[in-house]
Amino acid sequence: MKKKDKSNFCGQFNRREFLHTVGGGFPALALTGMLGQEGFFSKANAASSLNPLAPQPPMINGKAKSVIFLFMYGGPSHIDTFDYKPNMYGMDGKTIDVKTFGRGGKKNQGRIVEPKWKFKQYGESGKYVSDLFPNLGTCVDDMAFIHSMTADSPIHGSALLMMNSGSLISGHPSLGSWVNYGLGSVNENLPGYVVMLDQSGGPISGAKNWTSGFMPASYQGTVFRSQGDPILNLKNVNGMSQKEQRMLIDSLNHLNTEHLSSRYDNTNLSARIASYELAYRMQSTAPEAIDIDEEPEETKSLYGLNESKTEDFGRKCLLARRLVERGTRFIQIYSGGAHNDHNWDAHGDLETNHNLHAGATDKPISGLLKDLKRRGMLEDTLVVWGGEFGRQPTAEYAEGTGRDHNSYGFTMWMAGGGIKGGVSVGQTDELGSAAVENRYHVRNLHATILQLMGLDPNNLSFFFGGLDHKLVGVEGADPIPDVIA
């Protein structure tokens, strides 16, 4: 693999020059790239590289252009979904010695809760999938399963931060920020990094999960709603019409241009002028992006929009496809929000919980994969599925089927965007209590995503606080080779 010169970020900036250039006081972070395209000021073209979201060439070859990360918040149970453990059937209620670590602390023994659903083989690959996902089962030949995922924390707060930003401590940029930092955005009329939340609320730590951390705020995720106004402040609170707004912005441009004439060298001022045009256009492009009325009925039902239990997540999946079509780089959709059984955190009744959340997502996700595929979009759209960790094979309490958290071993899958379909990588032990073969850390997952996006995980860095920070950490991490086509 050819390495990029470390001192030169994407051939555009010296990384430290970049940092200090974007710092306050310097003519900085301008949208002049867009200005140039709009023909406002031809001289601004020269400064186009200052636009933090200007499209950048990839560092290396990568098939994927966009990522859709389906975040199963709360931690789905791998042994009840994709990690088939035939020997566990019939063991229900037996107490065994097994090392676990969850919210209830470290234990050496537990009562087995056998998988609560049956598994069936699907596709040419013959992959076993549980009855929670009858629709998704039909897509297995496009999916690559990683059964040997590990993470550093079995506690939601820090585990979410780790899955989203590679660190147990907050303040680090999230995966979507890294992707936009590395590649920029190809559609300036829409955010390059979109997050769609569950109706019940955000995940623990809220915006920390899509923060740009120590990077400029230009790289942070934008919360996108699937109904109503997709983006905050998209509509004027006092009901200002498009026409009025056009008049207002025209006047604003006129006066700002006047103001600029005696300050002609200041690219920040011209960038600000351009940002109003972008905002204006966003007010029509964003609602257009979420306007799914134009989609044929067949497509809508493919995503489950005709059923109440799948409608909400289905709409988000369909929107994700529409956003990808419009050039959004990174989309994260949360299945589940808030606390307790509003998400996959099945401490109480496993069956009720997982039936609910799998029921709401199975059809929509399979619809997404199929729709992407038939449109030829799956080739360059990477779909990632998983939670912040998995769940334990044993019960959390003396009674009931609830499982505690498990970061010793869990399953995630990926599809499209250069992923090899129909493969399964790594293994947990016979109980699914811990990954034992080909173990992969969250950092390996991140490295794989970056690599598929054409970013060299071990060389994509951002200088801050005296250190070249990388998503995959100081020591670096390799992509998972067996899932890459």
Added chain:
Amino acid sequence: MTRPCCLPFLLITFLVSAGGSSLRADEAENLAFFNDQVFPILEKNCFKCHGAGDHLKGDFRITSREGLIHGGHFGPGYNEAEPEKSVLLEMISYKSEKYEMPPKGKLPEAEIAILTEWIDRGAPYDPAVEIKGDAKERRGFTITDADRDWWAYRPVSKNDPPEVDDPEWSRNGIDAFIKSQLDREGLKPNPLASPQVLVRRVFYDLLGLPPQPAEVQQFVNAYANDAEKAYRDLVEDLLSRPQYGEKWARHWLDVVRYAESNGFERDNTKPHIWKYRDYVIEAFNKDKPYDQFVIEQIAGDEIENPTMESMTATGYHRLMQWDDEPADRKQHVYDVLADNVQVTSEAFLATTLGCARCHDHKADPVSQKDYYSFMAFFGGVTHYKTEGTLVSWASPEEKAKFEEERDRNLQRLGKRKEELETQLRPILEAQNRLKKGSGKIVTFVESARSGGANWEYTTTKPTPDWSDVGFRNKSWFKAPGGFGASNPPNAKILTEWKTNEIWARTSFGLTSIPGSLVVELYHDEDVEIYLNGSKIYEASGYTTNYETINLTEKARNVLQTGRNTLAVHCVNTGGGQYLDLALREQASDVSIEKILSGRPGDKVAKQVDKESGKTLATEYRQVIGSIASWRTRKPGVPLNVVTENGASPAPMHIHLRGSAHALGDEVSPGLPAVLASDGPEPATVGSEPIQRDGRASSGRRLALAEWLVDEENPLTARVMVNRIWQHHFGRGIVPSTSDFGQLGEKPTHPELLDWLANQFVENGWSMKEMHRQILHSRTYRMSSDPESANLAVDPQNNHFWRYSMRRLTAEELRDTILAVSGNLNLESHGPWVCPPLPPEVLATASRPGKGWPISKKESDHYRRSVYIHVKRSLRYQMLADFDQADTDTACAVRFTTTVPTQALAMLNSKFVNDQAVVFAGKMRAEGETVRDQIAAGLSQLFQREATTDELDHLEALYQKFQTEAGLSEQEALDRIALLALNLNEFIYLD
């Protein structure tokens, strides 16, 4: 519990056979064994990360015998004395979680057996296949002469301003330095800015607010008379206003990443931490000497006569993020310390010490030993906890007086309560209000009366995190509840407790959140109850029977399905001990207290008294109210501060690879070698244990603070004058204001920086005096106009040939909008405020709407931005939109981004639109004609007369809004006001 069944597949255990004692095989056989059996395993599983690839992980090389013996972060891989104890074997055995190698999965047992035999044979290696490392790998940490000669570590030079020809540029030292450099570069300084521009600039730079039109007029008039005097008077006026501290405190709060909550799952607030924010504001307003400002934050509790102010300053150590339920508790203790070390080294020394946590600094001459020696200064600081680390600031006399008064009152009230109950019972029974209810009550934690719950307890003071969810301590005892001695009344003792204090924890599972929660509590003197780490109840004085306390409201936000942790702490100072409690749903049977307490009790009491013709029920309500109030009252003022656990902190070790589980050598508190010693070792600093106000501490932080402000320290003064410069000129003389190291930027004017640093110290570290020197300079007063000849040579203004334009900061922008609308509330100090947030923003929280209680007083919604609650997981949207500093990392230089979401917020948000309407109302009042009204508005925003063109244009737009968009006159002017707030001239200086 049922007997463990052993699944057959879990029983695969291997007996590692190494052939008993070591057989002496000949060399050739060993080599063949290595090449045939060992090498393939090593090559396949270990080489990539440990010697054959690009990175050498863990500093461990296994591609040579020397590398194996030398080892890495966890010590030698091969233990020559006791081969069977070699770290390599430990790692491949997967017995310890701290190291499992190879990380991808445990080797097959047959391969482990081969490696075990290899080690047993003495780890023979074939030199022909060895890959030896770079000699550099073995290089110890050194500091070269060049390292010590780095500009930032040299003593501050004593220099005088250079001679310059121009008399206009030789009156102020700053000007002389700047002008002489401009001359050298062939640059011409810009002329002075106009008084209108100047007054706006100084207002923003000192107060973060715009001048009022009258203030502008007054200054412009005075300036025409005597420019110099008018300007100096203006500077003095502004420096004396309370808004100055509010503006400049925010710059400091960025550097120390000030936040008011802990982050993570519960993101609890840091109680009383706002007092630290007020401390910083006051420090600037009072012109507290900077050296004292440093000492108080680092060690305000250890100084000779701590004051409430100096104690408050130590809230500095409590601002970091903190996880109450970390995956790795021990590691997190050091994550918190590391966070503070990083901020301290960057804030005061502009040194990125943080990079040396895992290994010696790659760029700067800072060793890992330097790092942990520096961390040792903070080694005695108590751990943070959910409820904050609170100290009640009261004198011993105040405390004693309070306690006497409280006990007297509680006794009196308790007696009266019993009397009233006796009298009320027949009345209530007669009124048919006292009857038994039915229905099953779910009990979560049983009291001793029904067998007692299983508790874990201790009678020796635990670490402060004892009540947290994730706390574990194997040394605690397990026993059923009902703790006590000497047979107190109505008590069933199941476990003996004879000491002065007890701490106990238990847990219970919930499948759903109950609708109510009460505790039946029988306690000795002071008692505190925690649920999932949050304090839900505390009381003083003992009881003689169970009391039922309704905790539904308090518990609602902390209960969770699954496992919940209940923790209780109780104190006894005399007499028999007793502590017991039950936790259950609210019973449906009724007690007198239940009937008459709370809000519904209000109506009932009136009815009871009306029917009985007496006032007993009303009085009863007053009595139980007073009891509750006395129970929760505390003497003094609570402060969230630093204290230490005693005079001698636990030893500090180097953490290999930054892991708290891999301890290296022990270190003592010490200063980075490059700054304070002649050799490569940190300069050890002795410290005296300190006793203050009944609290013992190590004195280490005081020793550090004193060194920070020592005359010999080359950094502290330079760093602070550079920050002050930065916020007047848009960038520091050293642009990387928190990094003076080799990866930072070099000063563009090193002599000026040193001259300022000397002035700063000579003037008693006065920050206001530094402002004066800077503001009085001609350099500061230049216009920001572009000048093409200069632009060609120095487009970035590296030499300060003009004033650099800047965008208003997030806080300045919001405060200005409120100032021009007239809504700004200039009230100073006090608890944080929560102005309304759009529902879309609240919906991003995991408990939407919780954690952001909208301030009740509307005027609080219009307080200055520095008083808005800083919650880690939920930021005030408008401030975040405009690049307010992140809460988790020290921010020395804010980014200035320009993105469409800002334009959307300025055009469409409720806040800006509401204020625009108010502003339009003000405009209307200021003129007869629309033209006059617009003119008045613009001059208020820009501190200048509007031009004819501008007025023509906006008047035409005003008409067009009516004729083409069908707006009313009022709406049309509202839109004009909104437009004005969106102009570049409004949001940019100057």
